[in-house]
Amino acid sequence: MILSIDSLTYAYANGTPALNGVTFQVAAGERVAVVGSNGAGKSTLARHLVGIERPTSGTVEVEGRRTDELSIAELARSVGFVFQNPHDQLHARTVAKAVEFGPRNLGFTAEQRARACEWALRVTGLTHHAQDHPHHLSFGQRKRVALASVLAMDTPLVVLDEPTTGQDHRSLALLGSLLGELAEEGRTVIAVTHDMEFCVQHFERVIVLERGRVRWDGTVEQWLAADATALPADGSRDDAAERSGPPTDLERPQLTRLARELGWSAPVATVDAFLSELRERTPSVPAN
Numbered sequence: 001m002i003l004s005i006d007s008l009t010y011a012y013a014n015g016t017p018a019l020n021g022v023t024f025q026v027a028a029g030e031r032v033a034v035v036g037s038n039g040a041g042k043s044t045l046a047r048h049l050v051g052i053e054r055p056t057s058g059t060v061e062v063e064g065r066r067t068d069e070l071s072i073a074e075l076a077r078s079v080g081f082v083f084q085n086p087h088d089q090l091h092a093r094t095v096a097k098a099v100e101f102g103p104r105n106l107g108f109t110a111e112q113r114a115r116a117c118e119w120a121l122r123v124t125g126l127t128h129h130a131q132d133h134p135h136h137l138s139f140g141q142r143k144r145v146a147l148a149s150v151l152a153m154d155t156p157l158v159v160l161d162e163p164t165t166g167q168d169h170r171s172l173a174l175l176g177s178l179l180g181e182l183a184e185e186g187r188t189v190i191a192v193t194h195d196m197e198f199c200v201q202h203f204e205r206v207i208v209l210e211r212g213r214v215r216w217d218g219t220v221e222q223w224l225a226a227d228a229t230a231l232p233a234d235g236s237r238d239d240a241a242e243r244s245g246p247p248t249d250l251e252r253p254q255l256t257r258l259a260r261e262l263g264w265s266a267p268v269a270t271v272d273a274f275l276s277e278l279r280e281r282t283p284s285v286p287a288n
């Protein structure tokens, strides 16, 4: 297992509880989407993976080593973290320098640095912006610079916090093919996201967080097909969650919800899958 989280509980200094007994493991090469409503604890969880936060109790192990025994610099060799807001990450005067910063800190040779940066700029579509000042780019482009600067560090685990925010259609396609490329290389990707279409298209496993707990953990197919009122992953009932109803259904893709409303049993999540199911049910709908 590249990541092993056991009974992770965390409360902020002001006493706000953010995580409550989170337990799951991730195998090398998996692509995992962490979803859940505002305040569920997703970003807090992501920050534990890079050591920005440390557990109040419980453990987080990356590549078999407990994160509370490692410095942030040591963890940076194993985990790359792309912040939700690129401002938190970009301090260099050019895009190229921003992307080179991490590999330089990790002690890459000049040749390794050049290769890693060239690749990271290319796969994020930024080669032509290498000499631009990051602050002169759009928000979506700056997010891709932040992504490139993490990819260039060549870590086995990459954690993305809301990667699709501010990305246009072309950039989303680029991000999708990049995730495919990372998977082929056997790198592990964990993304915190509110973007259900993105989650269904590019991830194989979904973890639903709710009020600091794991409410659901399974494959994308199981998640699409699951009953929205399913019990929490640990089999226990959370009274507070019960009172507020089952929010997980709201987090499924729009097309999945539409297909359910139409009474279709097959889980459908993309336009192609929807059309194919529709054509099967309604022969009068022309094939394109």
Ligand SMILES: Nc1ncnc2c1ncn2[C@@H]1O[C@H](COP(=O)(O)OP(=O)(O)OP(=O)(O)O)[C@@H](O)[C@H]1O
Binding pocket: 012, 013, 014, 016, 017, 018, 036, 037, 038, 039, 040, 041, 042, 043, 044, 045
């Ligand atoms: N710096 C902080 N100090 C105190 N409480 C915080 C802090 N950051 C987050 N929290 C609280 O911790 C809980 C979990 O927040 P977190 O940001 O991890 O949720 P999230 O699932 O990432 O939400 P969102 O989808 O809105 O980004 C919330 O109750 C939030 O108000």
